[in-house]
Amino acid sequence: xxxxxxxxxxxxxxxxxxxxxxxxxxxxxxxxxxxxxxxxxxxxxxxxxxxxxxxxxxxxxxxxxxxxxxxxxxxxxxxxxxxxxxxxxxxxxxxxxxxxxxxxxxxxxxxxxxxxxxxxxxxxxxxxxxxxxxxxxxxxxxxxxxxxxxxxxxxxxxxxxxxxxxxxxxxxxxxxxxxxxxxxxxxxxxxxxxxxxxxxxxxxxxxxxxxxxxxxxxxxxxxxxxxxxxxxxxxxxxxxxxxxxxxxxxxxxxxxxxxxxxxxxxxxxxxxxxxxxxxxxxxxxxxxxxxxxxxxxxxxxxxxxxxxxxxxxxxxxxxxxxxxxxxxxxxxxxxxxxxxxxxxxxxxxxxxxxxxxxxxxxxxxxxxxxxxxxxxxxxxxxxxxxxxxxxxxxxxxxxxxxxxxxxxxxxxxxxxxxxxxxxxxxxxxxxxxxxxxxxxxxxxxxxxxxxxxxxxxxxxxxxxxxxxxxxxxxxxxxxxxxxxxxxxxxxxxxxxxxxxxxxxxxxxxxxxxxxxxxxxxxxxxxxxxxxxxxxxxxxxxxxxxxxxxxxxxxxxxxxxxxxxxxxxxxxxxxxxxxxxxxxxxxxxxxxxxxxxxxxxxxxxxxxxxxxxxxxxxxxxxxxxxxxxxxxxxxxxxxxxxxxxxxxxxxxxxxxxxxxxxxxxxxxxxxxxxxxxxxxxxxxxxxxxxxxxxxxxxxxxxxxxxxxxxxxxxxxxxxxxxxxxxxxxxxxxxxxxxxxxxxxxxxxxxxxxxxxxxxxxxxxxxxxxxxxxxxxxxxxxxxxxxxxxxxxxxxxxxxxxxxxxx
Amino acid sequence: xxxxxxxxxxxxxxxxxxxxxxxxxxxxxxxxxxxxxxxxxxxxxxxxxxxxxxxxxxxxxxxxxxxxxxxxxxxxxxxxxxxxxxxxxxxxxxxxxxxxxxxxxxxxxxxxxxxxxxxxxxxxxxxxxxxxxxxxxxxxxxxxxxxxxxxxxxxxxxxx
Numbered sequence: 001x002x003x004x005x006x007x008x009x010x011x012x013x014x015x016x017x018x019x020x021x022x023x024x025x026x027x028x029x030x031x032x033x034x035x036x037x038x039x040x041x042x043x044x045x046x047x048x049x050x051x052x053x054x055x056x057x058x059x060x061x062x063x064x065x066x067x068x069x070x071x072x073x074x075x076x077x078x079x080x081x082x083x084x085x086x087x088x089x090x091x092x093x094x095x096x097x098x099x100x101x102x103x104x105x106x107x108x109x110x111x112x113x114x115x116x117x118x119x120x121x122x123x124x125x126x127x128x129x130x131x132x133x134x135x136x137x138x139x140x141x142x143x144x145x146x147x148x149x150x151x152x153x154x155x156x157x158x159x160x161x162x163x164x165x166x167x168x169x170x171x172x173x174x175x176x177x178x179x180x181x182x183x184x185x186x187x188x189x190x191x192x193x194x195x196x197x198x199x200x201x202x203x204x205x206x207x208x209x210x211x212x213x214x215x216x217x218x219x220x221x222x223x224x225x226x227x228x229x230x231x232x233x234x235x236x237x238x239x240x241x242x243x244x245x246x247x248x249x250x251x252x253x254x255x256x257x258x259x260x261x262x263x264x265x266x267x268x269x270x271x272x273x274x275x276x277x278x279x280x281x282x283x284x285x286x287x288x289x290x291x292x293x294x295x296x297x298x299x300x301x302x303x304x305x306x307x308x309x310x311x312x313x314x315x316x317x318x319x320x321x322x323x324x325x326x327x328x329x330x331x332x333x334x335x336x337x338x339x340x341x342x343x344x345x346x347x348x349x350x351x352x353x354x355x356x357x358x359x360x361x362x363x364x365x366x367x368x369x370x371x372x373x374x375x376x377x378x379x380x381x382x383x384x385x386x387x388x389x390x391x392x393x394x395x396x397x398x399x400x401x402x403x404x405x406x407x408x409x410x411x412x413x414x415x416x417x418x419x420x421x422x423x424x425x426x427x428x429x430x431x432x433x434x435x436x437x438x439x440x441x442x443x444x445x446x447x448x449x450x451x452x453x454x455x456x457x458x459x460x461x462x463x464x465x466x467x468x469x470x471x472x473x474x475x476x477x478x479x480x481x482x483x484x485x486x487x488x489x490x491x492x493x494x495x496x497x498x499x500x501x502x503x504x505x506x507x508x509x510x511x512x513x514x515x516x517x518x519x520x521x522x523x524x525x526x527x528x529x530x531x532x533x534x535x536x537x538x539x540x541x542x543x544x545x546x547x548x549x550x551x552x553x554x555x556x557x558x559x560x561x562x563x564x565x566x567x568x569x570x571x572x573x574x575x576x577x578x579x580x581x582x583x584x585x586x587x588x589x590x591x592x593x594x595x596x597x598x599x600x601x602x603x604x605x606x607x608x609x610x611x612x613x614x615x616x617x618x619x620x621x622x623x624x625x626x627x628x629x630x631x632x633x634x635x636x637x638x639x640x641x642x643x644x645x646x647x648x649x650x651x652x653x654x655x656x657x658x659x660x661x662x663x664x665x666x667x668x669x670x671x672x673x674x675x676x677x678x679x680x681x682x683x684x685x686x687x688x689x690x691x692x693x694x695x696x697x698x699x700x701x702x703x704x705x706x707x708x709x710x711x712x713x714x715x716x717x718x719x720x721x722x723x724x725x726x727x728x729x730x731x732x733x734x735x736x737x738x739x740x741x742x743x744x745x746x747x748x749x750x751x752x753x754x755x756x757x758x759x760x761x762x763x764x765x766x767x768x769x770x771x772x773x774x775x776x777x778x779x780x781x782x783x784x785x786x787x788x789x790x791x792x793x794x795x796x797x798x799x800x801x802x803x804x805x
Numbered sequence: 806x807x808x809x810x811x812x813x814x815x816x817x818x819x820x821x822x823x824x825x826x827x828x829x830x831x832x833x834x835x836x837x838x839x840x841x842x843x844x845x846x847x848x849x850x851x852x853x854x855x856x857x858x859x860x861x862x863x864x865x866x867x868x869x870x871x872x873x874x875x876x877x878x879x880x881x882x883x884x885x886x887x888x889x890x891x892x893x894x895x896x897x898x899x900x901x902x903x904x905x906x907x908x909x910x911x912x913x914x915x916x917x918x919x920x921x922x923x924x925x926x927x928x929x930x931x932x933x934x935x936x937x938x939x940x941x942x943x944x945x946x947x948x949x950x951x952x953x954x955x956x957x958x959x960x961x962x963x964x965x
Contacts, residue, residue, distance in 0.1 A: 017901035020909030021893070021916065023844020023884035030843040111827070189848045189856055189910040189944050239846070239910030240944050272849040478908025478945050649904040653950055657907065660947025686853035686942065694938040697948045 006558060007491040008714050009706075011649040014483040015498060016237070016476065028193035028209040028236040033265035036195070037066055039255050040113035040268070042103040042120050043277060044095035047347040047679040048144065049124035051094055051102065058119030059105050064112030067262050068105045068120070074257055076223045080215060080247050080352075082449050084154070084314025086145050089223055089253035095124065096144050096312035097347050098680050099277025104254035106266050129347045131675045133286060133307045134774040136344035144312060144345040154310050154343040155321050158781035159604055161329075161397040162336035162789060167301025171292030173376060175369045178770040179744045181361035181728070183284035183309060184669040185276065186354055187691055190239020192278060193269040194252045196259035204260065205232045208252050211241040211477050212515030215448065217507045219248035224256055235505035238516075241477035242661070243353040246517045247280050247315055276684035280315050280352030281671065283308040283343070285324060285361035288773045291369045297377050297384045301336035302328055304362055305773065308343040308351070315352035317343045319607050323358025326608030328366055329396040330439045331407060331615070332388045335788065337397050340778045347679050349671075353517060355661060355721045359440065360728060364746055367436035367729030371736065380424070381435050381733070382415045397786035399600030399793050403612050404715070406641030406707035407437060410617035413639040413703045418619045425737060430624055431634075432738025437617045438725030442643075442709075442718040443520025445595045445609030454592035456524035457511035460489060460532040462540070462587040466574025468493060468500045470532070473513035474525045475505040479720050480650040481521045485529050487646055488713065492533035493540075494557030495573050511590065519718035522646060523611055524593045526713030531591025539587050543580025544571065596711065602784050602795035611711040614718045615641040618659070618726035624738040626757060629750030631735055633663055633696075638726070639703040643717035648704065654719040655702045662727025663698075664691045668747050744769025813873050817842070818886025826873045832866075833857045835873035836883060844884035844913050848942065855941030858914035859883050865921045867940075884913035887920060896920055896958040905954035907945030915941045919955045927963055931956070 019025045056068040071092035079085035091102045103120050107113035127142045130152055140151025148154065168174060194208040204226060210216050213235040221228040238245055255266040270278065288305040306324040310317045325339030356363075374381040385407075390396060392405045414435070415421065424433045447455055458472040470489050476482040482502045490497035503509055513525055537557055544562060545552040548569060556563050562576035563569065571579070581587060598609035621634040636659050645651045668690040672682040683689045708715020728746045736742055741756035744767060752768045760766035780798070785791030810825040817840060824839045833850070836842045836859070845868060848854035852870040859868045860882035887894045896916050899905070906912040915938060922929055922937040929937065934955045935948075943951060 013902050014904070014906075016909070017904075017906055018893075018897075020906040020912050021897040021900045022888060023842075023913045025909050026843070027846075027910065029847075030837075032843075111829075187944055189846070189854065189908065189942065191848065238908060240908040242944070272851065272853075478910075480907070649950075653904040653907055653946055656947040656949045657945050658947075661944070685851060686849045687851070691942065691944070693940075693942065694935045694948045694952075697935075700947065700949055 005491060005714065006494065007487050007497060009645050009648065012487065012497065012647050014480050014650060015486045015502060016482055025237050027190055027239050028195065028207055029269045031195045031207045031236065033195060033197055036265040036267055037106040037108065037262060038110040038113050039104055039106050039258055039266050040117055041101040041251060041254060042117045042122065044091065044098060044100040044102055046095060046124050046126055047098050047129045048127040049095050050127065051091060052125050053121065053123040054103060055121035056103060058121060059116040062112065062116045062119055064108040065116045066106050066108065067258050068103060068116065069257060070103045074223050074253060078219045078223050078248060079314050080316055080448060081314060081318055083318055086314045089250050089257065097349050098678065099349055100312065101250045104258060106258040106262055129679050131346060131673065131679050133309050133344045136346055137774050137776060144347060148345065152345045154314060154345050155318050156342045156779055157321060157604055158340045158779050159325065160338040160781040160783045162786045164301050164303050164336050164338040167336035168292045171300050172295040173373065174290060174292045175372050176290045177365065177369060177744060178773060179287040179289065179365040179368065180770045181285045181287065181364050181746045182670040183282050183351060184665050185279055185281035185671055186242035186244030187686065187689065188240030188242055188244050191270045191272055191275050192245060192249065192251065194255050195265060195267040196255040197265040198259040198263060200263065202230050204230060204256055205234065206252060206256055207234045207236050209238050209245055210235045211238060211245045211475050211517055213475060213505050213507055214473060214512050214514055216248045216252060220253065220256055223253055232508040235475040238475065238477035241516060242355045243357065243517060244280055246353055246515060249278060272686060273684040276681055277349050279311065279349035282354040283310060283320055283351040283358065286770060286773065287362055287365040289365040289369055291373065293373055295377065297373060297379045298388055299332055299334055302334050303338040304328060305340045306362060307774065309346050310343040311346055311348040311350040313350035315350045317351065320353065320358040322604060322607035324362050327359050327439055328362055329398050330390060330400055330402060330613050331437055332385060333390050334397055335786065338781065342776055348673055356440065356724050357518065360725050363438050363725045364728045368732050368744065371733045382411055382420060385437055386411055395599055395787040397788065398608065399605060399787065400608050401599050403711050404643060404707040404709040405615055406705040407615040407617065409705045409707065410615055410639035410641055411437065413705065414617050414619045414637040417701060417703065418637045420619060430626060430738055432624065432734040432736065433619055433621050434730040434732065434734025434737060435619045436726035436729035436733060438722055439613045439615050440718060440722035440725065441518055441610035442523040442612040442614060442712065443595065443610055444518040445598045446606045447514055454594045456513045456528045457590060457592040458485065458525060458529040458532045459511055459588060459590045460536045462536055462577045464578045464581050466572065466577055468495065469503060470500060470529060471503045471510045472525050472529060473505060473510040474521050475516045477516045479516065479654060480647065481516060481525065483650065484522050484526060484646050488526055488529045489533040492530060493537050495560050519721045522716050522718060523712050526716060527593035528591040530713050532589045535589035535591065536587055539584055539589065540576050540580040543583035544576050546583055547579045599793050601793040602782055604782060612643065612709040612717045614722040616723045616726055618730050620727065620730045620734050622731065622734040622738055624735055624753065626739055629753035631667060631731065631748055631753060633698040635698055636700045638700060638723055639705055640719060640723050641705040641707055641717065642719050643709040643712045644706050644715035645704055646716055651704060651719050652702050655723045656700050658721065658723035659700050659727060660692060660697055662724040665746060666728040666731040666748055670747050740766060742767040811874060813877050815876055816880045818883060824873065828874055830873050831869050832871040832873045832876050833868035836868060842883050842885050846910050846913055855918065856911050856914045858917045858941060860917050860921055863921065863924065865918045882917065884916060887916060894920065895961040896955065899954040899958040903950050903954040903957060905946060905950040911941055911943045915943065915951060923959055923962060927959060929959060
């Protein structure tokens with residue numbers, strides 16, 4: 001338990017835990033309304049085609065079918081980012097991947113709806129499919145999005161901080177390499193589900209398993225052409241999200257439209273196969289990385305190029321692209337830095353944000369590259385990192401403002417716990433240790449749509465019976481955000497957290513929180529809730545002070561009591577509230593939070609800033625079977641700089657869950673499409689899309705490093721995403737320590753390990769990974785003078801710097 | 806084609822229950838849609854994830870792979886019947902206290918698989934726990950807090 005806090009920092013049961021262990025939690029598919037219809041979507045069986053004709057009459061003639069719709073009923077385009085509103089609720093002119101929805105049916109039973117899909121006549125005119133980033137670059141036509149400016153190139157960005165050529169010229173050693181990070185998906189246990197209810201007075205209500213009810217609210221109003229005030233979105237507790245439920249989805253719009261047309265509630269629950277088509281997961285990314293160092297290992301510059309396979313729609317992709325270049329600078333000092341990133345449209349399910357959003361891919365390359373540099377310069381990989389950690393309270397060369405940084409302590413802790421000094425490089429062949437570090441945002445500094453309003457807000461209501469309710473738009477996706485609200489309010493009011501009622505994620509009842517993404521909730525709702533609760537406490541304090549004729553400072557709040565120690569007075573919390581209510585009227589207070597202004601002023605500076613950055617260092621021990629290429633994780637030591645834990649057991653659960661998901665990405669999880677068979681998804685099932693079971697998961701020893709951040713509530717920072725990032729490079733580095741070969745690809749599959757071992761045996765470079773980077777005409781970079789060189793955060797005027805190489 | 810419903814008699818959580826279900830309905834669907842017991846979850850409906858695990862005559866089964874009609878006369882235990890009235894099963898308390906339920910969606914299935922394990926083996930080793938739960942996917946916890954909770958519950962059951 002942390003100094004001076006009663007609740008913050010303890011191990012506490014989550015406030016919704018009893019509901020979860022008794023089956024009482026009501027997820028979206030558990031919502032049942034009278035007269036409810038069931039919806040099914042007809043999805044494209046072809047990866048890229050023009051729609052020639054859709055005839056719904058066969059479906060409408062089926063028994064039990066009440067309504068059927070196609071794309072023209074919802075012609076308004078939408079998308080999560082205002083810069084890429086390229087989706088329609090149901091496809092209108094063309095289909096862009098296998099699984100793209102073209103029609104929706106509502107029927108009396110799910111079975112009847114399913115049967116009706118077979119009776120829809122869909123005539124498609126197939127187009128050439130684009131299945132890879134290379135093909136997308138080299139095949140400008142046919143365009144997947146006819147309105148796109150540059151053929152099938154969705155986005156190209158280029159940024160340069162300092163003088164990258166000079167940095168490489170001054171270096172004693174340069175590491176250059178190509179890496180590929182496979183695409184993978186969230187695989188939340190809960191399939192997406194939604195229920196819409198339309199009332200003839202013009203009110204629409206949607207219950208949905210979404211991480212972002214506020215953004216869904218905006219899109220429903222826009223596409224359905226309803227006043228936002230007439231639309232209510234309730235995010236049900238998510239059965240896992242990991243970023244997979246942060247876009248507004250076709251099925252959400254379809255059930256709303258069908259409810260409006262039929263006047264009856266309409267439900268949909270996607271099949272697992274459909275969840276694979278919704279995707280929005282990790283972008284498969286090709287990375288070209290160059291790192292320049294001095295003889296002692298000091299980094300002088302870095303140049304990263306990334307090519308992201310975006311799939312068929314924009315989604316969060318522009319942000320994802322920037323994120324593949326944003327956070328390379330926040331762990332170690334990088335004085336000169338250049339980043340070029342490109343996202344391509346392909347005829348695959350759209351990619352988007354998954355745990356770590358765009359940052360695990362470059363982190364994989366960076367941490368392997370540091371391992372190679374350490375080997376080349378004969379420096380211990382831990383020391384190489386420790387000697388150049390970004391200072392606390394500093395600005396990085398790309399204008400990210402670092403507050404607290406517990407990375408050095410994280411590294412030292414796992415080095416000590418794992419016996420690194422005695423064992424690294426010294427284990428028997430086939431056993432290895434690998435180290436990697438990372439950092440992640442505690443919430444994005446800017447909202448998804450430009451506005452100056454708070455990112456998070458909360459209200460607290462005190463009842464004269466002593467009841468306390470906190471209202472907040474945040475969405476519990478399993479990470480425990482509802483509990484964070486209760487613990488913060490309990491801390492501020494000195495009451496039992498289990499007496500607090502939490503009302504969340506309901507656009508009619510709760511003030512806006514932007515959503516459960518970018519690890520923003522603890523920091524942002526934490527601040528807003530703390531402010532609201534403190535205001536409520538002060539209201540009680542002044543009421544009691546006046547009534548008892550004491551000074552406010554003499555009053556303390558703890559253990560469900562309000563005390564004036566000097567006078568020996570002790571009131572139950574409820575009594576104190578009643579006194580204050582008599583004085584002030586009913587007590588309802590609010591708080592809101594907006595992140596600090598970003599330091600970067602150049603175009604592209606919006607992605608990367610955060611109120612605070614978490615840090616992680618992980619070491620994994622593996623066993624590598626040289627006969628099969630099988631990599632078995634034996635144990636993980638993970639230290640995470642959380643700033644200040646709000647609830648220790650929940651934080652440890654997030655660390656362990658991140659390690660688990662990182663191991664899955666490192667070893668087996670991958671979205672695979674049949675390139676020669678029309679880009680059909682090879683494995684859209686939980687059986688064949690491999691993830692770690694209870695048998696493959698290894699023991700994890702977690703260490704929480706608490707270096708409070710000035711921008712965090714009580715000093716707290718994020719934990720939900722950061723600890724995933726070290727795992728893929730740590731595994732690859734451990735494989736190298738075990739058998740001396742590099743696998744520069746994720747997942748590190750047995751066949752890839754064997755390929756690297758074979759290469760080594762044949763006297764070739766002991767490595768397996770991508771061999772070439774497609775040619776791209778990168779734009780002239782936006783050049784920014786780094787802060788250490790006197791920059792003010794603005795881009796240099798074009799032509800004032802050097803010419804592009 | 807829509808077909809007539811049939812009658813299935815089950816003992817669900819100790820209560821004799823007569824359900825009218827379409828013959829193609831699985832036990833999972835019958836429990837959730839006909840009996841109103843939505844505590845049993847589904848993640849795939851193909852027998853891949855374990856979320857729908859219930860106990861049929863004491864044995865953990867995937868309710869998405871069993872037709873309701875095939876269960877006529879069986880005793881079925883779902884998450885709603887795991888607690889003894891208002892008193893939580895030690896597994897439920899341990900899961901709640903130790904953070905073994907994050908999003909909670911796999912939790913009912915995991916709890917029932919674990920409950921069956923502790924009946925047949927009151928002192929399971931860590932590896933036996935991992936083996937018994939290997940058919941239940943969890944995407945949140947990394948399984949560690951689940952293993953810890955099963956160990957704690959086993960200890961509590963033994964010392965009762």
